[in-house]
Amino acid sequence: MAAPRRKKPPLHLSDLTLAQRRERAQELGLPAFRADQISRQWFGRLVDDPAGWTDVPEAMRARLADQLTPALLTLVRSQEADKGLTVKSLWRLFDGALVESVLMRYPADGRSRARNTVCISSQAGCGMNCPFCATGQAGLTRNMSTAEIVEQVMAAARSLARGEVVGGPGRVGNIVFMGMGEPMANYDAVVGALHRLTSQAPEGPGISARSITVSTVGLVPRIEQLAAEGLPVTLAVSLHAPDDELRDTLVPINTRWKVREVLDAAFGYARVTRRRVSIEYALIRDVNDQAARADLLGKLLKGRLVHVNLIPLNPTPGSQWTASRRKDEQEFVRRLQNHGVAVTVRDTRGSDIDGACGQLAASDEGMES
Numbered sequence: 001m002a003a004p005r006r007k008k009p010p011l012h013l014s015d016l017t018l019a020q021r022r023e024r025a026q027e028l029g030l031p032a033f034r035a036d037q038i039s040r041q042w043f044g045r046l047v048d049d050p051a052g053w054t055d056v057p058e059a060m061r062a063r064l065a066d067q068l069t070p071a072l073l074t075l076v077r078s079q080e081a082d083k084g085l086t087v088k089s090l091w092r093l094f095d096g097a098l099v100e101s102v103l104m105r106y107p108a109d110g111r112s113r114a115r116n117t118v119c120i121s122s123q124a125g126c127g128m129n130c131p132f133c134a135t136g137q138a139g140l141t142r143n144m145s146t147a148e149i150v151e152q153v154m155a156a157a158r159s160l161a162r163g164e165v166v167g168g169p170g171r172v173g174n175i176v177f178m179g180m181g182e183p184m185a186n187y188d189a190v191v192g193a194l195h196r197l198t199s200q201a202p203e204g205p206g207i208s209a210r211s212i213t214v215s216t217v218g219l220v221p222r223i224e225q226l227a228a229e230g231l232p233v234t235l236a237v238s239l240h241a242p243d244d245e246l247r248d249t250l251v252p253i254n255t256r257w258k259v260r261e262v263l264d265a266a267f268g269y270a271r272v273t274r275r276r277v278s279i280e281y282a283l284i285r286d287v288n289d290q291a292a293r294a295d296l297l298g299k300l301l302k303g304r305l306v307h308v309n310l311i312p313l314n315p316t317p318g319s320q321w322t323a324s325r326r327k328d329e330q331e332f333v334r335r336l337q338n339h340g341v342a343v344t345v346r347d348t349r350g351s352d353i354d355g356a357c358g359q360l361a362a363s364d365e366g367m368e369s
């Protein structure tokens with residue numbers, strides 16, 4: 001399937017720093033401040049339609065839009081779950097590659113304020129081949145560009161701002177790189193996206209690095225590199241097993257970087273950034289949910305700046321695996337807590353529309369509607 005792709009995604013505002021956008025405007029024979037104007041429209045006012053760029057002369061708008069805001073993501077379809085509070089979008093990229101993103105709204109309750117989380121993709125497909133993950137089954141199509149990554153967030157930001165999503169107008173609060181793809185295998189584009197997303201308007205949407213989570217299978221050199229970027233994003237490490245024998249099968253890249261190395265990199269990340277690292281663990285019935293594994297995990301993580309996120313497995317089509325029994329899940333939680341390890345069980349938003357963790361697998365079916 002890996003046909004050579006000659007063309008790169010068109011260059012977009014979101015690929016560029018503000019300084020680069022000014023240069024680009026000048027290359028087009030326009031004054032540099034035009035780049036500031038459309039940047040303010042795009043990231044500050046969330047106006048993507050050039051007709052609304054009223055501070056730019058009408059005659060100039062189409063040309064600027066053509067050159068700086070080409071359509072990168074075309075909506076193929078969107079699906080709702082959880083009474084409309086979860087929205088999964090399937091996007092077609094310029095070359096026909098498909099990716100998905102998921103918007104999840106959490107209304108205010110007694111404990112926390114309302115928040116909106118966008119789960120985004122960093123690659124079309126994924127090359128990591130984890131057997132329990134839907135995306136892994138189809139392999140990698142290609143890396144996404146910085147702007148293709150960023151624009152998933154901007155699309156969600158616009159539809160929230162316009163009040164198009166159940167729950168009334170809102171803003172993007174959190175971003176999680178837990179959609180399709182392995183972010184650390186597309187490092188430069190992902191770090192570019194992190195810079196853009198955390199820049200204040202007019203350079204970017206000004207989302208706090210602390211509200212962004214990058215999830216990885218554990219590409220150790222890249223975790224170390226990310227720690228040195230000076231971007232205090234939250235790191236999530238998909239561990240899924242505390243022992244190499246099992247992890248070799250669940251997360252095949254473990255044959256390259258072992259549990260010990262991955263955890264050391266995670267602890268190093270926590271030390272450098274002072275950010276608590278999230279350890280992701282999908283509980284799979286009778287595969288990785290035994291009490292002995294909970295104890296081993298507890299021992300490995302005891303006293304570290306980490307938090308365990310247990311994810312009830314979302315079964316993927318054709319898989320013989322399923323989520324753990326309730327009592328095994330509870331016992332797993334209890335044993336981790338006995339080691340003094342912080343642990344939560346993640347809710348499975350959007351599982352009925354295959355929008356939950358690990359279920360994103362854009363298929364050709366999506367092209368029909």
Ligand code: SAH
Binds near residue numbers: 128133217281316
């Ligand atoms: N490639 C990155 C990010 C994408 S997946 C990573 O692996 O971390 C985001 C999270 O969903 C990961 O922790 C992944 O292991 C988990 N996941 C994948 N498939 C799943 C499934 N079927 N059920 C529950 N979680 C799953």
